[in-house]
Amino acid sequence: MLTNIKKILAGLILAGITFFILFILSEIVIRTLGTESDNLIMQDPVLGWVHVPNKIGYSRNKEFSVNVRINKDGFIGRDYSYTKPANTIRILAIGDSLTEAFQVPEEESYPRLLENNLKSKFQNTNFEVLNMGIAGYGTQREFFVLKDKGLKFDPDIAVLGFFVGNDFSDNLSEEIDPGVSFSRYRETKNRVKLFARNHSAVWRFVLRKKSRNKILARFFKKDNADMANEIYDKDNREADIKKQLDRSAALIKNFKDLADDNNVSLVVAILPSPGQVYGRDLNFDELQLGLSSLLKKEQINHVDLLPYFTNWAKLNPDKSAYYPLDGHPNAYGHSIVANGIDSYLSEFLRNKNGNF
Numbered sequence: 001m002l003t004n005i006k007k008i009l010a011g012l013i014l015a016g017i018t019f020f021i022l023f024i025l026s027e028i029v030i031r032t033l034g035t036e037s038d039n040l041i042m043q044d045p046v047l048g049w050v051h052v053p054n055k056i057g058y059s060r061n062k063e064f065s066v067n068v069r070i071n072k073d074g075f076i077g078r079d080y081s082y083t084k085p086a087n088t089i090r091i092l093a094i095g096d097s098l099t100e101a102f103q104v105p106e107e108e109s110y111p112r113l114l115e116n117n118l119k120s121k122f123q124n125t126n127f128e129v130l131n132m133g134i135a136g137y138g139t140q141r142e143f144f145v146l147k148d149k150g151l152k153f154d155p156d157i158a159v160l161g162f163f164v165g166n167d168f169s170d171n172l173s174e175e176i177d178p179g180v181s182f183s184r185y186r187e188t189k190n191r192v193k194l195f196a197r198n199h200s201a202v203w204r205f206v207l208r209k210k211s212r213n214k215i216l217a218r219f220f221k222k223d224n225a226d227m228a229n230e231i232y233d234k235d236n237r238e239a240d241i242k243k244q245l246d247r248s249a250a251l252i253k254n255f256k257d258l259a260d261d262n263n264v265s266l267v268v269a270i271l272p273s274p275g276q277v278y279g280r281d282l283n284f285d286e287l288q289l290g291l292s293s294l295l296k297k298e299q300i301n302h303v304d305l306l307p308y309f310t311n312w313a314k315l316n317p318d319k320s321a322y323y324p325l326d327g328h329p330n331a332y333g334h335s336i337v338a339n340g341i342d343s344y345l346s347e348f349l350r351n352k353n354g355n356f
Contacts, residue, residue, distance in 0.1 A: 036060065040068060040102075045181045047141050050074050051134060059102035063323045066105055073149060076131040077106060084154045088126040089349070091115075092150045092264075094142045095161025096170075098271055098337075099133025103328040106131075110329075113338035114159075114345075121346055133161065138170030139251035144178065147258055157265045159341060160255060162291070164284045165273035168244040171251055241286060249294040256300055267348065268295060268302040269341050274322040277309040303344035308336050 038057025044050045051074040059066045071079045084090050093099050093111040101109035115129035130153060132145055139162070146158055252268060259266040270291065276284050288306060295302045309321055312332070321333035329337065 037102075038068075040070060046176060046178055047134075047137075047144060049134075049136070051076075061326055063326050064103050066102060068102055069106070073152075075149075076100065076109070076133070077112070080128065080130055080153060082152050082154070085126060085128075087124075088128055089118075089157070090153060090155045091127065091129045091157045091159060091345075092146065092153070092155045093129055093131050093133060093159050093161065094145050094150065095133045095159075095269075095271075096137045096142075096163055096167065097133065097135035098163050098329060099131065099161040100135050101131070101133065101329075101334060102135070103323060103326060104331050104334055108331045108334055110334040110337040110341070113335060114341055117338060117342040118345065121342075122349070130155075136170075138167055138174040139248060139255060140171065140174045140176050143251065143255050143258060144176060146255065146264075151262055151264070155264050157267060157345070158255075158259050159345075160252070160266060160268045161271055162248075162252070162268055163271045163273070164276065164288050164291075165271075168248055168287055171248045172244060241290065244287060245290045245294060248291060249298070252295070252300065253298060256298075265348075265352075266301060267341070267344065268300060269337070270302060270304045270306070271337065272306040272309055274327060276306055277313055277321065301344075301348065303340055305337055305340045308340040309333075312336050 037060045038055075040051055040055055040057055040059070041049045042052045051070045053070060053072050053074045055068075055070040057068055059068050069077065071077060073079070091114070093114070099111065101111070106112055109131060111129045111131040111133075115127050118127040118129075130150075132150055134141075134145070137145070139160070142160060150158065256266045270288060272288065273284050274280075276288070288304070292302065292304055312321060316332075319332060321329055321336055323330050
């Protein structure tokens with residue numbers, strides 16, 4: 001009996017040592033290959049996830065490898081004082097991963113390009129554009145970004161990036177309870193997970209594969225385009241579109257009310273999907289046109305960026321404004337967004353403040 005126990009213990013120890021050695025070797029291989037992004041997010045009881053403050057790391061995939069810096073307040077770029085400098089117009093860029101822009105260097109992201117463009121046009125005024133985008137956020141989460149974090153910076157303008165490709169669907173499912181909090185057990189568990197994500201490339205690799213497998217399991221049987229067409233071929237297509245439009249319009253109206261109450265001018269930037277630009281996603285056009293109509297009816301400032309993208313695509317048939325595999329805007333795409341918003345804001349500011 002004692003001999004059997006010793007054999008079992010010896011087997012367990014050997015298995016543990018083998019696992020440890022394989023784990024270390026896997027860490028070395030993955031870190032050497034440089035294929036995994038560094039962890040840049042942490043869990044949050046209300047919003048689900050936020051950026052890790054004061055973090056520098058890399059965002060990587062097959063198409064890019066970008067150095068990212070998160071400031072003390074959990075947003076992209078350098079630190080900003082809560083007190084706005086004199087003679088400064090401060091703009092918040094709030095949105096999802098298209099605004100976050102982890103796919104391009106910070107200086108090529110549309111918030112930074114917009115800041116540079118405005119400084120060039122209005123040389124007697126300083127501009128600061130704070131990038132407060134976070135991947136996966138819908139309009140309701142973005143409301144709380146403005147409410148709980150953005151307003152601390154005394155902004156003059158909030159640019160709300162609305163991505164047609166997924167914000168309509170995100171807004172249908174997004175329900176935020178501002179009163180929730182983590183239990184002590186959950187908080188401890190989150191700290192352990194955060195430590196693992198921060199320090200283990202293997203752990204991040206496993207999480208990425210797990211997430212990817214869930215997506216594959218859900219969509220393997222049908223092509224995404226076929227699924228989209230199926231949704232819009234249903235008998236209740238018009239009701240479905242109205243539901244999406246009404247929900248998103250209501251959330252944007254709430255966002256505007258918050259901005260108005262704090263003397264912040266809201267401008268909604270409607271960001272098209274790649275398929276819209278290149279003629280493969282026509283179903284989203286109706287949603288986009290419907291949103292533009294509702295925003296006009298509610299007298300909410302907005303700029304539709306689809307014409308800017310389609311005009312650029314016609315002039316540059318041999319180039320793409322998006323990464324082919326990742327689907328996010330590349331440097332060309334961010335330049336288009338920045339120029340479109342800059343054109344709108346320049347006229348907006350002149351009408352509001354004159355030739356300052």
